Amino acid sequence: MLAPIEVRHLDHWFGAGEARKQAIFDVSLSIEPGSLTILMGPSGSGKTTLLTLMGCLREVQGGSVQLLGEELRGASAACQVALRRRLGFIFQAHNLHESLTARQNVLMGLEVHGRGDRGRQDAAAEHILQLLGLGHRVDYLPENLSGGQKQRVAIARALVSNPEVVFADEPTAALDREAGLQVVRMLKALGRERGTTTVMVTHDNRILELADRIITLEDGRVVTDSAEAHQPAELLPRSASG
Amino acid sequence: MTRLLHRLLGRLPIGWLQLTHNRTRLVAAMAGVAFANILVFVQLGMLGALQGTIGATYSLVQADILISSSDANTLTDGSPLTRRVMFQALAEPGVAAAAPLYLGQTDWTRPDGSTATLTVYGLPPEAESFAGPAVGSGFRQLAVADRVLLDLRTRGVDPESLADVSPDHPLRFEANGVALTAVDTVELGGGFSADGAMVTSDQTFLRLFGQRLAGTPTHILVRVAEGQDPTLVAAGLREALDDAPVLVRTLEEAASADLAYQTTQRPVGVIFGMGVLIGMLVGLVIVYQVLATDVADHLREYATFKAMGYPHRFFLSLVFEEALILAVLGFLPGVMLSLGIYAAMAAKTGLPVDMTALRAAAVFAGTILACALSGAIATQRLRGADPAELF
Incomplete structure (x- = not known):
């Protein structure tokens, strides 16, 4: 089966002119379908940059990223839009729309695919919120939800349309241990059942045991990769837990 | 919602x-x-x-064509022109009637003692068909000397105080040293150059403005013969009056040129x-x-x-x-x-x-x-x- 994400000699810079600074150096990776990959590394190591580059949220400058068989470097706006609809993104800050209720925020994840059966979309949104333990909060505005609840709404929004690849940037940061584990288990279950591939940036040691693969970045370079080291994932990333 | x-x-x-x-x-x-x-x-x-x-200043007259002095930009600012032009115009084919229109400005003391500036329209009493719809039936009263129609909507005047002005209930007043009698009213209202209007006969106008001559009206009003196109008749008049320093325009043309001038030049x-x-x-x-x-x-x-x-x-x-x-x-x-x-x-x-x-x-x-x-x-x-x- 084709790798959903294929990164080759990826370089990335921030700024321009004198201030131009390289953030990613010659990164190459291939992500297995249906796997849960965790990106680790200290702040400023480039893990979120790598995630957004792979997730079609940032223009690829050097090297190549193939996402779901499409080359992202120089991809047209239409191609980007079409690709993004096949992805689920969970952001570090929940990024919910403050004027929309939990249900409406989740509906945004469905309506992007076009006009559908209103009743069925409503039911799907409610169902996934129930799965995430928010059945009693569907018509609440974000300002009336706790941080963890908001994060779960954001997760529901990312997962409601059955994405092929899920990108998550510290999705468990605002959750307690149990809720955090529950979310990651859910992502893993999706991988098993539907072949959903997940790439996650995290600092959270509690969830490392669930990962299929752990990649550690430092200063924009891959320093350890559990897949290459042929070591059990849970033994690896001691050094990178900052 | x-x-x-x-x-x-x-x-x-x-x-x-x-x-x-x-x-x-x-x-x-x-x-x-x-x-x-x-x-x-x-x-x-x-x-x-x-x-x-x-636009309202034109509503007191009714004509197809307006002949004015060549320096006229608005209804009131042109030099007087010679009445000979009227007779020349009357000799042209397609012209049914013509009348001189005299225009001037005078001060009028309002009932409350303050002063208003009125635009005075002087028209021969026999030229009733040239009086605009805003003038009304009171125009017939003007054949008697020193009779005028006052503007009911003159700025600063309570319309009620002029509402009952009629031949039976005339309002006597003085303007420019001439004793006048208002026998009826018109409705025009003030503009940017005057507070209201007054309509009189040509003779009363000339008594009011001693320096003006009967031979030099401000405009010539022309009516074309039944079935004639005013634009074509105006073109004919323009040719016939080639040597006179006059402007020949249909009333609509004159009004829109006036509007264009006042909104873009003044x-x-x-x-x-x-x-x-x-x-x-x-x-x-x-x-x-x-x-x-x-x-x-x-x-x-x-x-x-x-x-x-x-x-x-x-x-x-x-x-x-x-x-x-x-x-x-x-x-x-x-x-x-x-x-x-x-x-x-x-x-x-x-x-x-x-x-x-x-x-x-x-x-x-x-x-x-x-x-x-x-x-x-x-x-x-x-x-x-x-x-x-x-x-």
Whole structure:
């Protein structure tokens, strides 16, 4: 089966002119379908940059990223839009729309695919919120939800349309241990059942045991990769837990 | 409302939800749009009043063609011309009748003792068919010397105090040292160059203005023969009067040339025209600020939608939705307040400042356009940027 994400000699810079600074150096990776990959590394190591580059949220400058068989470097706006609809993104800050209720925020994840059966979309949104333990909060505005609840709404929004690849940037940061584990288990279950591939940036040691693969970045370079080291994932990333 | 819009748009009415979520901001945005509307309405009201009063000065006469001195830019500012022109005109084919029109300005002491400037229209009593519809039946009374018709709507005069002026109940007064008797009224109202009007016979006019001669009226009014095209007859007259320093125009041409002159050449018109322009510009800036601030406040949310795969046209439709809602919500109070301001301006100046359906519709359409354009410009930043740069 084709790798959903294929990164080759990826370089990335921030700024321009004198201030131009390289953030990613010659990164190459291939992500297995249906796997849960965790990106680790200290702040400023480039893990979120790598995630957004792979997730079609940032223009690829050097090297190549193939996402779901499409080359992202120089991809047209239409191609980007079409690709993004096949992805689920969970952001570090929940990024919910403050004027929309939990249900409406989740509906945004469905309506992007076009006009559908209103009743069925409503039911799907409610169902996934129930799965995430928010059945009693569907018509609440974000300002009336706790941080963890908001994060779960954001997760529901990312997962409601059955994405092929899920990108998550510290999705468990605002959750307690149990809720955090529950979310990651859910992502893993999706991988098993539907072949959903997940790439996650995290600092959270509690969830490392669930990962299929752990990649550690430092200063924009891959320093350890559990897949290459042929070591059990849970033994690896001691050094990178900052 | 949300449900209705959801069905109508085929998507969540995010613009509506966004606007109604923060009421304070909505009220501020509405006030901004309403203020922009008022600004434009007030300027248009003043310009409209100028145009209205210019047109009104022509309503006291009725003719197909107006022959004026070649230096005449408005109805009242031309030099007198020689009456010989009238006889020449009468000899032309297609001309049925002609009459001299004498125009001047005099001071009149209002019943309360203050002074008003009146434009005096002098017409021969036998030329009744040249008196405009605004003059009315009182014109027949003017064959007797020193009789006049006074303007019921003269600025600064209570119309009630002139309402009962009639042949049985005349109003005697003095102007330019001549004792006059008002036997009836006309309705014209003040403009930018006079406070009202007065209609008399040519003989009374000449008594009132001793320095004017019967042989030099201000204009010649011409009526064409039944079935003749005034434009063609005017062209014929122009040729026939080639050697005289006169302008031959149909009455409509003269009125629109006067309007064009006063609104583009005279300071008052230029200032009002500039006012409209500046009003629109300031209004546009306010509307742009309102929309641009709203887009900037939601950039993060929009970036998230963009990351989820929403195309640029989604954001355009979103800001158009907001623009339309704001245009409607801002226009209603804007037009209401403008009506109040118009009433106050009309009461204070005696000028015809009133709202026309066309003006209201034009300002409404302009508001929607300005809002939509501003929104579209404001979303440009979103278009070029990668979603990751906007979080």
